[in-house]
Amino acid sequence: MSDNNATPPSLYAAREPVFPKRVTGAFRNLKWVIMLVALGIYYLTPWIRWDRGPQLPDQAVLIDLANRRFYFFWIEIWSHEFYFVAGLLIMAGLGLFLFTSALGRVWCGYACPQTVWTDLFILVERWIEGDRNARLRLHRQKKWDFRKARLRVTKYVSWFLIGLATGGAWVFYFADAPTLLVDLVTGQAHPVAYTTMLVLTATTFFFGGIAREQICIYACPWPRIQAAMMDEDTLTIGYRDWRGEPRGKLRKKQDDSKETGDCIDCMACVNVCPMGIDIRDGQQMECITCGLCIDACDDMMDKIGKPRGLIDYLAASDEPKERAGNPPRPVWSHIFRFRTMMYTALWSLVGVGLVFALFIRPEIEMTVAPVRNPIFVTMSDGSIRNTYEVRLLNKHGEDRPFRMTLKGDPSLYIQLEGTPYETVTVNANETLLQKVHVIAPRHSEPAAMERVDIRLWVEDLTTGDRAHNDTVFNGRADK
Template structure:
């Protein structure tokens, strides 16, 4: 009886055959057509379309507010995302977004391995775009390999020059689009074109142009292999149920040419479907041979699946020699056991539940957040002052933030100290005797507040509470501090 196929990952040469620092080999990925290549083209078009065009999308927030849909306003300390406005003291929303992003990444890894790396990672997206330009100008894999080996001609030099020019234009617009998120996009474009934009904008465009051109044009797979920490992290997070791009060696081994394998089948001998055509290697953007098992370099883009399926169609063999699968299923087929797919399992349920919890918490917080903010700080020196009438006075600095897009009037009151008198520098007293402060639209106001007791018979430290009430809507903000006495 013939021996069962053995996993390629278990048959690799020993460490003495693999140098620790292998020299880099130029990779020439071959063009391929198929379902996964189409998915990557769609993702590329959608993500780059969003990135380049989103700064020009308008959103009417009314007067006294910018109309750019997504804007990071560093000068005013605001982040605008359509109808949401985030203030500096609400930085915890960004923390929540980072937590959500990490959890989504963990969930994607638990379901389908490095699906982020293969389809959504900016390095992958821009590298795919640069490869498309390279193929359009210089030709496919064989043409590029031939031109690099031959002596440089005027035609080849012109092609390479055009390629690098287009690469630089893509990189330049990538850097330019990034700075548009930090200022009004149409205005900044006009200022950049007339050389009236701030020097900071030109510096950042230059930095991002250089990094995009270098990483997507030259470093490419080295970023994924050496610079990015995610391959190491996801290797520690994955489990045996996660789907990965897998060479089904139970079908593919033993390998051989198409004629040889057909002859062995006619003789009743074991023959695999893999014909050693190396198409899976030729189309890989990182030069990985998926038949050697899961590797750190593999970004799980699925292009090898498309290439292998194309070959299987030509030789009239079943598709899926390379597919999203698990090592457990390969071993199960070898042993005659049924395959299992556990996408819904404790790990994925846990990640999904945490994502739902964090997302619901953030949505609830945004829905219930107040449009007025109050902070109070007690004077440190002196803590209190004796007045001529025998009373004691404490000084405070208050900061009122009006998150509305219209001017608001607020009534400031205190409680906790019987008979206390409240004065505010720059405030008004309304007909009801309330201290009223007015704050402009989307602005903050800092004011000096004086609280005086009726007499000197006051405990050494008394908790007092400041309440700020919006006279138009009734929204309130409350802050506690202390009143100091001898």
């Protein structure tokens, strides 16, 4: 009989901390370079100055939420031009599909913010507590003494400062960096800035220092989506088991009675893995294809006099050929194929479209909204008047005079509310709401018709740039 009082098994396995060992090699050096470049761009970009002229911010990259604008060096994006941001997000998605199709989770292994900051946190941890064995001993030490407390406090304070710098750098993208820095130090910054820094400091500390690999395994959806982007020709990290098996310890004298493969079961590939997995067990969702196991294995192969490549970037389609003793296909044949070329073409098409839209967009814009209550007004002299709300947008960095004109029936004419002239001044980088009256004389044809198509024009008197908007004039319709 079954024991009804038995404790049900736990569906959650407690986290086993991962302490990656230091490794050197081509892929580790590549990760260092990418980490330095990515962190340098993130931390330094808000401090780059860019002269845009008077009345405009001189920060090269700025998300100006108050004025609903985004500045990127010489490019200025307004709120109604959000399609540029949407296009960049589409390009980012297609780029991720492209890299995943060609090289697996290469984004996760080298450039993902979680990977970059985790590498930085592990580097700091190694500087303070030592390499893998030293950190393991410290972790397994149950008794707290002065040394363990000192090392842990030093590490956590360092992680906190990294998180604080991360949150601080983020808020600098939304305001003038030098001014905001002074306000933050003197306690005069907006509470939103302090709250944002606190949240980002806490999340950076937790994600990069405490959770680490669990963010990639449980929180990130990409490991579960990537299979749709990959096929048998995708290059990803794998273990040549036909060459490494059966595993055996290295012996000074060859024992012909027991034939072994090249793998000496040294565990070097496992010890350096930031995810704590054994790549020799086959493809796993946790693998981020960072290549550190390749560096560790190649280093060991050099030491024992075996050829490199026991662990390498492999494609499933090459496995049967290699097992038969044939060389694998060239790397370029895995990268330049129909799927990757399709992604590249789509990515390029969106990019070209954005660049084209960026260069053809006008420097002035106008929108016209007819006032519907009432649709028209009969004046004392019998003339018919329609009113329109016209929004004029001046994207220049200086005030500009704009002239309003009308194209349609010759008998129609316009009047601008608040001025006897047809010219108004629009301030630099601002929108002006101007009421415009279109009038048809008493006995004119438009006054007696129900609807007449008209076109309102605006002209920048400084540059000659023009914009227009089509609308209708409503008459009495008494014919």
